[in-house]
Amino acid sequence: MVIGVLALQGAVSEHVTLLQTLGATVRELREPQELAELDGLVLPGGESTTMRKLLDRVGMLTPLRKLVASGLPVFGTCAGMVLLAQPESLNALPATIQRNGFGRQRESFEAELAVTGFETLYHGVFIRAPYYSAVDPSVTVLATVNDDRIVAARYQHLLVTAFHPELTEDTRFHQLFLEMVTGK
Numbered sequence: 001m002v003i004g005v006l007a008l009q010g011a012v013s014e015h016v017t018l019l020q021t022l023g024a025t026v027r028e029l030r031e032p033q034e035l036a037e038l039d040g041l042v043l044p045g046g047e048s049t050t051m052r053k054l055l056d057r058v059g060m061l062t063p064l065r066k067l068v069a070s071g072l073p074v075f076g077t078c079a080g081m082v083l084l085a086q087p088e089s090l091n092a093l094p095a096t097i098q099r100n101g102f103g104r105q106r107e108s109f110e111a112e113l114a115v116t117g118f119e120t121l122y123h124g125v126f127i128r129a130p131y132y133s134a135v136d137p138s139v140t141v142l143a144t145v146n147d148d149r150i151v152a153a154r155y156q157h158l159l160v161t162a163f164h165p166e167l168t169e170d171t172r173f174h175q176l177f178l179e180m181v182t183g184k
């Protein structure tokens with residue numbers, strides 16, 4: 001199983017290590033030709049505007065958009081959650097995104113989250129995190145903060161979290177993603 005991690009910018013190495021720990025072969029992606037023959041793709045946290053500009057500059061934005069539209073399983077964390085929903089980026093997940101949605105006074109925080117399908121609480125690490133303020137009814141909400149701010153969701157072959165699962169030792173989100181990839 002080959003999982004690509006977009007490596008133009010952001011929190012790349014932690015995803016790579018975690019995926020390798022779970023048995024995946026990982027390829028860091030910096031050029032369009034590296035998008036070939038992947039079983040899944042991770043879009044890491046970082047700065048979504050910078051990432052979109054870099055994707056465009058290296059000629060990866062259009063091929064990536066096509067790949068995501070064709071059904072490749074994608075896990076987007078934080079900035080990746082932004083890129084998947086933004087019309088000008090990957091335009092793949094029908095949701096209204098609030099970038100830096102928790103404001104300056106709560107730039108970074110941690111929260112215990114009740115996640116649909118997990119038996120125990122999940123410790124979420126949020127860094128200038130976005131959230132979805134609305135989603136199409138076909139999107140499955142997995143976790144919210146303050147009742148209605150969507151911070152984890154699943155839609156068809158896409159999984160998103162507003163927080164950084166690669167910064168904790170809890171592997172449940174990466175495991176869930178690998179299960180989506182293998183079609184379990």
Ligand code: GLN
Nearest residue numbers: 045046047048078079128
């Ligand atoms: N606020 C950033 C953005 O909108 C995301 C922050 C992150 O990925 N930690 O791109």
